[in-house]
Amino acid sequence: MKILVTGGAGFIGSNLALELERRFASAAITILDDFLQGSTGNLEGFRGEIIKGGVEDEKLVESLKGKGFDFIYHLAAITDTTVSDEKRMMTVNVDGFKNILGIAGHEKASVIYASSAGVYGNGPAPMKETQKVSPLNAYSVSKVRMDEIALSLNQPRMIGLRYFNVYGPGESRKGKSASMIWQLACRMKTGSPPRIFKYGEQRRDLIHVSDVVQATIRAMEALDKDGPERNVSVNVGTGVATDFNRVIEILNSILGTDLKPEYFDNPYDFYQNHTQADTALAAKTLGFKARYSIEEGMRNYLTL
Template identity: 35%
Template sequence: MSKILVTGGAGFIGSNIVEALVDRGDEVTVIDKLSTGSEENLEEVKDRIDLIQSPCADIPELEFDNPEKIFHIGIPSSSPMYREDPLLVGSAINEFIKVMELAKENDSKVVYASSSSMYGRCDPPHREDMEVEAFDYYTEARLAMERLAKVYHELHGVNSVGMRFFSVYGPHERAKGKYANILSQFFWKMKEDQEPTIFGDGEQTRDFTHVSDVVKACLKAAEENLGYEIINVGTGTETTFNEVVDLLNEKLGKSIEPKYVENPIENYVHRTLADLTKAKSLLNYEPSVELEEGVERMIERNRN
């Protein structure tokens, strides 16, 4: 049994990680300000965790019982959030520093959420050794965190793994609302017989990754002594938005046509596709949930 801190542990990915940790018997503390998370996400484990309702900015003022591992998932996780409030860049970076300071003091391993959005100007398949650059507020924040993680390893020996997540979807996502994965947003609309809106022609792609595979990869990363690493977490398969609509129609037994509108987003990411060579080598990671199965799980979970 390990003592573990999960930031953003009431959010989408964080709550799925918390459930997995509790199920295997770990002692889990969650810190979450409940902005895009909810206590409902932790309903099944609420009596077996400590929940601190607070932002990560408060970490220096809080008391933690020497966490051996920190899963830092409580980071604003959608590019539109940063477009709406560019000051999130500074707060996200400062909160990351506070997490790394806590790790330094307690000799904690850190697994933190990074993003496949960094590959927006790279041709797929996307590899961790590609030269990436910030092209919006969101990617600037994530790149700065990865650079700081390297600094903390070189200066203080903090072991960390940045997980570049590819288009994660699955249970506990509802609280994210308009910031949820596009697959989930399409599903919620089509389930209610509403047409999904697609920017452009619908031929843009994403490497849609079920949250259970993300949890598996994160837990594996926390068990390894990797020093400083950046690792992709995806499936190695890309799917167009048009194909997503077709799949949802098939599984829901509907025939809803999407609404196509001109893409209003500058620096839009048109394709994501994970190269999993590193994840397989360092973590023995293999994705196990194909998109069709993931959609079927989503439908089953949301049956009225």
């Protein structure tokens, strides 16, 4: 089995590539990443091939045709949701996706690509795959566009995964784009009070990266089994939303601290106040249910 993982040096991609290698020892895994955000430090022990380059580089992507990929996991993207350069966002996230679909078409490879809960914006929660999308920033617009392209192609061997808010080992290199859990834990570990937007009631469906990796591999297995019936976008979340005040309570209990939140005004006009996945389609299509509750997932992550 030959597998391409784009964005494989990033947070989720590196966890995925290492787990694929662990589970499918004989698979040949190639990573394509431009290393702007990713790092070889995330890939310790990885035995496969690493190609450094951008998914928007048509020539480079073209040169991958003929490698015989069976599966393509497309995770490469600009992931900083505060980037407002729409042109750059579209070039990397959307044109890059089209280039990767070009390889998939040529190789007859199945595609699993990363979409995002960002597509739902401030739509009603729990968020269902069938509800109207409502992107609030350039990043989310790019993900909506990817979903539209995927559906319009009617390529049966493809699944888009709408990841909710992912946390866990490997995210520290994302810096300010890392999860709230990581941001808050960094401050609290140094004894500084956690800082959150007024008044901490914003809610997130926070999911441990190992659960996300399981769901992503399940997508490959689902395509393997019943390829012709798949061309869908599926939520990958826990189904539970946790507010930031509660995240701080859990952190205090894990870190043995008693730090009170400092509240400040949210500077963003467009901000998702509540993300929460409806998980029914993931259960049906992927047979997936998150293993970790927020308390267990955070404890596992922060006491490693």
